[in-house]
Amino acid sequence: MSLEIAVHEPSCRGCELCIDVCPTKVFELDAEQRLCVVKHAEDCIACLSCAYICPSTAISHSGYHAVKNFYRDAEFCEKMGKFL
C-alpha cells in the first residue's frame, strides 16, 4: 500500500502551521477557502510533523512504515483502543 496523506477539510482552520513545518512542501494554502490542501502528496516522507503540529488533529497518513517509538506511554497505549 502506498503512502497517502489526507486533510479532514471541515476541521482545517487554515492556520498554515502544516505549511510551515513540512520539510518537503507538500501543502499549499487555498486562500479563498482558508484551507491547507495537499498539493504534492508524492513528496511526503511521512515524518508526521504536520500531523503533530495541526491544532485540529485534522491530518492523517496511511500506508507508511511505522517506526517503533520507544518513548510512548505504554500504559496509555493499551487503553487507547478503548476510547469512545
Add this chain to the structure above:
Amino acid sequence: MSEVTINTEWLSDCSGCHIAIVDLHEKIMNVLQAVKIQRCPVLTDIKDYPKATVGLVSGAIRNEHDRHAAIEMRKACDIVVAWGSCAVFGGPAGAGNIHTPEEIVRAVYLENKTTVSAAAPSSEVSPLESVVSPIDQVIEVDLYLPGCPPHPAFIFEALSALVEGRQPEVNRRSVCAKCKRQMVKTEVTAIKSNSEGIPDAEQCFLSQGYTCMGSVTIDRCLAPCPGNGVPCTGCAGATMQILTEPNRDIRTEIAERMSRLTRIDREAIVLSLERGAKSHYSYTMASSMIGKKPTFHIKKWIEDENEDYEAGGLA
C-alpha cells in the same frame, strides 16, 4: 438479541454526566426502545446493583463510598464505561492531589476564609482517601468516554453502538476541529489573561494572545465554549497525542502553536502555562498519563508562583 439493561452510578462528580442523558431530549426515546434503565440515581429509585449488560460510571474515586460503589458496579455489569472526564481522568477533583486530605479539610471546614468555620462531617460521609483516582485504578474499565459532560451526541452514539453490537463511530480530533474562529498569524507580542480586554469574536484566541486549550483537548463537546466567546479550559482531557507521548505535554503543545501564530516567545508561553498549571491541568492531573509525566512538576510551579507573589511581583 436479549434486552440490553443499563445501570448508571455516580461517584465523586457534579451530576453533569447524568444530566447529559436527559439532554438527549426526544432522542432518549430511541435509546429507551432498545434498553431498559435499571439503577440510575437521577431517574429510578433502585438502591442496589441489579445485573446489567452495560454500566455507566461517572465520577472519580474520592472516598470509601466511591470505591465500594465502583466495585459493586463492576460485579453487576458486563461492560463498564468510564463516563465523563472525572471517571476517565479524575476530573477537577484531581487538583486535590496537590494537597493532603488534612490540608483540604482544614481549608474547607476549619479555616475557611469566606464562611463560618465548622467541624468536618464525621457521619454519613465517608472520609477522603489519600488521593483522587480515575476509576480504572480501582476496577477494570472496558470503554472510556471523556467529556465534561460528553456531548449528548457522543453518548447517543456510544449507547446506540453498544445496543447494536457494532464499533462506535468516533474521531480523535481536537476542539479546534469544531471551532469556527479564524486561526491567523498576528503581530501580538504578549499573553493576555482572560479578564483582559475584549477578544475579537471571529479570530482564534491563540492568535490574540489568550490561552485557549482547544488544540490540546479532545473534542467531546462540539466546541460550544470558543463558539460563545470563552476560551477552552480542556474539560474533556488531553488529545491522544499528548497522552501517548511522554515528551509532549499540554504546555509545550500550546506553546508550539501559539508561538508560531503570534510574536510571543515560546518559553514565555510555557512559563505562563506552568504558573497557571492548577487550572490548565486540573481535569487530568489525577491520571497517571499526565500526573506521572516526568516533566510534570506542579508542586514546584505552584511554589514558584507563591514565592513571586510574596515577593510582590507576579511573572
